[in-house]
Each structure stands twice: as C-alpha cells, then as structure tokens.
Amino acid sequence: MTSRLRVAFTVGLLSVLCLFTLLPFYMMFIMGTYVSEDLFKGVVILPGTYLAENIQTILSSNFLRYYGNSFYISIVSTALCVLISAMTGFAFAKFQFRLKNVLYLFILATMMIPSQLGLVGYVIEMRQFGLTNTLLSLIIPWICSAFGVFWMTLSIGGSVPNEVMESARIDGCHEVQIFWSIVIPMIRPAIITLSLLIFLWSWNNYVLPLVLVNHPDKYTVPLGISTLSGIYRTDYAAQILGLAIGTLPILFMYSFGSKSFVQGLMAGAVKG
Numbered sequence: 694m695t696s697r698l699r700v701a702f703t704v705g706l707l708s709v710l711c712l713f714t715l716l717p718f719y720m721m722f723i724m725g726t727y728v729s730e731d732l733f734k735g736v737v738i739l740p741g742t743y744l745a746e747n748i749q750t751i752l753s754s755n756f757l758r759y760y761g762n763s764f765y766i767s768i769v770s771t772a773l774c775v776l777i778s779a780m781t782g783f784a785f786a787k788f789q790f791r792l793k794n795v796l797y798l799f800i801l802a803t804m805m806i807p808s809q810l811g812l813v814g815y816v817i818e819m820r821q822f823g824l825t826n827t828l829l830s831l832i833i834p835w836i837c838s839a840f841g842v843f844w845m846t847l848s849i850g851g852s853v854p855n856e857v858m859e860s861a862r863i864d865g866c867h868e869v870q871i872f873w874s875i876v877i878p879m880i881r882p883a884i885i886t887l888s889l890l891i892f893l894w895s896w897n898n899y900v901l902p903l904v905l906v907n908h909p910d911k912y913t914v915p916l917g918i919s920t921l922s923g924i925y926r927t928d929y930a931a932q933i934l935g936l937a938i939g940t941l942p943i944l945f946m947y948s949f950g951s952k953s954f955v956q957g958l959m960a961g962a963v964k965g
Contacts, residue, residue: 718940725934732929743930750921750931751938758910759917763896764942766828766913770835770895771888778838778887782845783876787858797846804839809900816904826908835895841887848883849876893943914939 724732727741784790785797815834816825824830853876861871877884899915906912912920918935921928 718937718944721933721937721940725930725937727930729927729929729931732933744934747928747931747934750928751935754917754921755909755912756914756917756935756938759912759914760939762828762911763914763939766831767892767895767942770832771891773832773836774838774841774891775884775888777836778841778845779849779877779880779884780872781842782847782849783872785842785846786850787853787855800839800842804843808834812900812904819905825905826911828911830905831895831898831901831913834901835891838891841891844883844887845880848880852879852883889946892946896939896943 720737723737723740725747726744727737728743728746731737731741731743785793819825819830824833857875858871861875866874897915898913899919902911902913902916906916909920914935918932918939921931921935
C-alpha cells in the first residue's frame, strides 16, 4: 500500500469514526424539533417542525437563568480548583517539609472514597453555615480537589526541572515569581486538561444541586431540564433539546482545547 493510499484510508476511517461519534449529538438536536408523542413512533432522522415551540417551552422555564448559574458555578469552580491545585502540587512536587508523604497519601486516599458517602455530612455542614440555596455551596466541593492536587503534583514534578528553579533563585526570583513566571507556563497543557475536566464535572453535576437547592432562581442546567414537565405530561422533546443546548459549552471548550488536552494526558501518562 502506497503512502497516498495509506493516508486516504486513515482519513476515511477517522471520518467514519467521527460520524459515529457525532451521531448522538445530531440525534439530540433532531429529536428536539418534534412533538414528544412523535418520538415514540420510531427513529427520526430528518428535522421536524416543532423546534420553535420547544424553544419557547425551554425559555418559558427560566432556562437562561439556569444557563447563567451553571456558567458562573463552572467558571469559578474551575478557576479556584486549578489555582489551589497548582499551588498545592507545586508544594508537594518541589519542597520538603514535615509529614509531606503522610499528607500526600491522605489526599490520595480521599480519591478512593465515593463522594456520595460524604453528601449527607456536607448538606448538614452547609445548613449550619446557612449556605443552602446558594451558588457558593455548589462551588465549594470543587475548590479542593484531590484529583487536581494529584494531577498537578505529577505534572509539575515531571515538567519543571529543578535546575530551572535554581537558576531563577540565583537571579533573585522568590517562590511566588517562580510559580507564576516559570511553573505556570511550563504546565499549560496540564492546566488546560484539568480545567476541561473540572468544568465538565461541575457543569454536569446533578446530585449536589438536587439536594442543596430548592429555589428555582438557583437551579443549574441539569436540574432545570428535569423541571420541563407538567403534572400529567413530560415534555421529552423539550428536555432533549435542552440537553442538546446544554452540551454546546462542552463541545465549544473541547474544540479549542483538545490539542492541549491530549498533550496533558500524554504528559501525565509518560511522566507520571
């Protein structure tokens, strides 16, 4: 097989795989253009004529407010998680202090405990502080991420040579300058990878808003979509269209950060 045929075969195979990957997203948008009752008659391939009515149903449920809440929670959670995880990983990877290994093993041990086990305790804690029905209660769990600390410790330990830091110290840089001017630029793929993951997890989180929020103005997208139903009828088409619209930020972010995302995963796999 010549090189040209090999390239053509590779491109064709990847194109087919891309079509299969994007097919569920296409089906979601198509199903959102039909009446709910039509979805039970068979598989729909072509667009329907009920898109405007489904969009009106979504907008009438204060969906834009849910969208704004999810954006706020995901962006703030991602920024704080990346910052704190990077600083903590920098400390674990490049400094020596008492009980360092014990603390690091404790953080790793918390990753093995399902988050649902601490849900009741967290809800009680939020009630004691008066933070139920607030967006802050949905941000706090993402600020201190054991996975983020683990990921940043591996990335900084493998991507930032000690010689570079020593040279910066000789030139008069203190640790804060080293962190912002040297460490952060060198772990950019790892930062983008962690940002995409935290944004995805916080955006799709359903259980935490379900148990902490009961005021409609504080609903997020997953929780708001579940309310698109009445007493006697569930509007499946509107819910599916809401889900399709809810996936747009994830697709947008991944399309711009996919290259760095893959680089971060490869760096963690090789150097970790």
